Amino acid sequence: MTLLLIDAGNTRIKWALAAPGAALGKWEQCGAVEHAGLDAVGAGWRHAGITRAIVSNVAGAAVRERIAQALPAGIDVEWFASVEERAGLRNGYRNPGQLGCDRFSAAIGARALAPGQDVIVATCGTATTVDAISADGRFIGGMILPGLALMAGALASNTAQLPQVAPGAAPPPVFGDNTHDAIVSGCLSAQAGAIERACAAHGATACIVSGGAAPYIAPALTLAHRVVDNIVLVGLHAAAGAD
Numbered sequence: 749m750t751l752l753l754i755d756a757g758n759t760r761i762k763w764a765l766a767a768p769g770a771a772l773g774k775w776e777q778c779g780a781v782e783h784a785g786l787d788a789v790g791a792g793w794r795h796a797g798i799t800r801a802i803v804s805n806v807a808g809a810a811v812r813e814r815i816a817q818a819l820p821a822g823i824d825v826e827w828f829a830s831v832e833e834r835a836g837l838r839n840g841y842r843n844p845g846q847l848g849c850d851r852f853s854a855a856i857g858a859r860a861l862a863p864g865q866d867v868i869v870a871t872c873g874t875a876t877t878v879d880a881i882s883a884d885g886r887f888i889g890g891m892i893l894p895g896l897a898l899m900a901g902a903l904a905s906n907t908a909q910l911p912q913v914a915p916g917a918a919p920p921p922v923f924g925d926n927t928h929d930a931i932v933s934g935c936l937s938a939q940a941g942a943i944e945r946a947c948a949a950h951g952a953t954a955c956i957v958s959g960g961a962a963p964y965i966a967p968a969l970t971l972a973h974r975v976v977d978n979i980v981l982v983g984l985h986a987a988a989g990a991d
């Protein structure tokens with residue numbers, strides 16, 4: 749009766765196994781793989797008692813096909829999609845289907861973790877998305893920006909003098925006194941600044957930060973926030989429970 753949750757992003761595929769009735773985010777097992785590593789993970793799924801899977805995929809048709817191949821045979825599979833309303837969340841996108849299904853799921857997860865609040869949820873992956881959910885359960889809209897690694901990589905590959913940088917455990921001073929720190933500060937300030945601007949514009953009472961780059965971006969935030977692992981998987985779990 750195990751539920752398999754999958755968040756296929758543009759860099760990695762995140763997955764978790766949830767037992768029936770498990771609390772949100774309480775996984776039996778979880779992991780993350782690059783797209784090429786999926787077959788090995790799929791072999792492990794075959795002996796896990798999985799009866800149902802919910803998959804959020806924003807990585808395109810080839811990845812969808814790979815996931816379909818890796819899933820255990822004969823289980824009930826839902827390809828999660830952005831719709832007008834799901835799990836008590838109304839989708840305010842002009843064309844609801846245009847919203848990335850990972851963003852819709854992250855918003856469902858954020859609402860489940862902060863019910864009745866005006867929430868900003870930032871998912872910091874290949875792209876960073878910063879989305880607003882109203883206290884009465886409406887996905888208002890949001891921002892899409894290059895993720896931290898893409899931002900830093902764009903500088904390195906389009907300039908003669910700027911090196912590839914890697915963020916450290918702690919953010920550098922806002923005003924870097926060397927090239928490395930100036931680039932890291934610039935990219936972190938853009939990411940953290942977008943989140944802070946969104947919180948101010950929304951009058952947010954809760955701010956949730958998730959994704960592979962969250963450990964770097966969250967320490968640069970000057971407002972109260974909560975770092976949540978895999979908010980997209982939490983949202984899929986909440987959506988599954990709301991059916």
Ligand SMILES: Nc1ncnc2c1ncn2[C@@H]1O[C@H](COP(=O)(O)OP(=O)(O)OP(=O)(O)O)[C@@H](O)[C@H]1O
Pocket residue numbers: 756757758759760761806850872873874875876895896897898959960961962
């Ligand atoms: N092991 C790691 N070390 C350093 N940075 C990482 C690591 N894994 C992820 N990142 C950072 O996180 C980002 C990718 O995060 P993640 O894997 O959650 O996103 P993703 O799978 O591409 O998801 P999405 O497509 O939804 O954005 C990269 O931009 C990078 O900055």
Ligand SMILES: CC(C)(CO)[C@@H](O)C(=O)NCCC(=O)O
Pocket residue numbers: 757758806846847848849850851873875877892
């Ligand atoms: C923005 C990303 C890449 C974030 O993973 C994804 O949600 C996506 O491809 N979205 C489609 C466009 C949109 O959400 O408006």
Ligand SMILES: [K+]
Pocket residue numbers: 871872873874875876877959
């Ligand atoms: K993202």
